[in-house]
Amino acid sequence: MDWCDRLMRKRIIIGTCLLLFLTGIAFGDQVIGKPVLTVVAILLMTMLAQREFLRMAGVSLKVPLLLTVGAGAAAFFGRWQSMSQTLGTSTSDYLLLLTMGLMFGNLIWATFHLQKNETAKVETMQAVAVSVFAFVYIALPMGFLQLIAMQNGVAFAALMVLTSKCGDMGGYLAGTKFGRHRVMPHVSPKKSWEGSFGGLLLTLAVLFAAKAWGVDGLAQGSTGQILLFGFLMNVATQMGDFSESMIKRCFAVKDSGDILPTFGGALDILDSLIFAMPVAAFFTCAMG
Numbered sequence: 001m002d003w004c005d006r007l008m009r010k011r012i013i014i015g016t017c018l019l020l021f022l023t024g025i026a027f028g029d030q031v032i033g034k035p036v037l038t039v040v041a042i043l044l045m046t047m048l049a050q051r052e053f054l055r056m057a058g059v060s061l062k063v064p065l066l067l068t069v070g071a072g073a074a075a076f077f078g079r080w081q082s083m084s085q086t087l088g089t090s091t092s093d094y095l096l097l098l099t100m101g102l103m104f105g106n107l108i109w110a111t112f113h114l115q116k117n118e119t120a121k122v123e124t125m126q127a128v129a130v131s132v133f134a135f136v137y138i139a140l141p142m143g144f145l146q147l148i149a150m151q152n153g154v155a156f157a158a159l160m161v162l163t164s165k166c167g168d169m170g171g172y173l174a175g176t177k178f179g180r181h182r183v184m185p186h187v188s189p190k191k192s193w194e195g196s197f198g199g200l201l202l203t204l205a206v207l208f209a210a211k212a213w214g215v216d217g218l219a220q221g222s223t224g225q226i227l228l229f230g231f232l233m234n235v236a237t238q239m240g241d242f243s244e245s246m247i248k249r250c251f252a253v254k255d256s257g258d259i260l261p262t263f264g265g266a267l268d269i270l271d272s273l274i275f276a277m278p279v280a281a282f283f284t285c286a287m288g
Helices: 002-032 038-058 064-079 080-087 093-111 117-150 153-179 191-211 223-251 264-285
Strands: none
Touching: 002 038, 002 153, 038 153, 038 223, 038 264, 064 093, 064 117, 093 117, 093 264, 117 153, 117 264, 153 191, 153 223, 153 264, 191 223, 223 264
């Protein structure tokens, strides 16, 4: 129990420092007048997470790694609206073209560098498939967080991140104290139904507090809409966490990286946001 308490205190301290850092980024963007620092921070975390995923999958080939990270950067700095107006394509069309370009680029590279060794051939095609999946799995969902920041402001984007992370933290705290019944022990042995319920309560508490505070985008929503939004956000948060746990188990690793002590790598930090940010973007758009 003492070890658990020390670990929890360490996570709280590091989490608080991270929150202060993010607050500084938000303040800097307020001074600039545009979400420049926020977009750069999201981009860097996304690129690190993609790199960690490829390394976990055993992709050591430089070209697939560089193409994947480059496509992730292009997804953020492609100036989607300008691209749409210039070429007459929608954002979804641009992202589809970007994904196809990543796949074709990998295939062209593989065509000119295919080895005679049978094992090397399999590894090459695995690298192509994994690099495309890493882009779709990480870069595209995180692009929704960028869109939220650009369309609704940095403060609202931070609120969506806080909402997702509170569901994560609420699940951790409630599960540590009251967890008895495991949800998916074959994927994440420590996740419990009691923790899931605690995470849902904290998620709803944050959203209703924001509604009461009059936050634009939530104040207009009805009680039923906020309840549904909180439920969907919490489910998406947990599914993102479970999915990353499944991936790490498949690759037989404990953490995706080690950029932050006790938290792990960039993908360990972003995992709860991967499913939640598309939900946040679509639901806030639906609520006006």
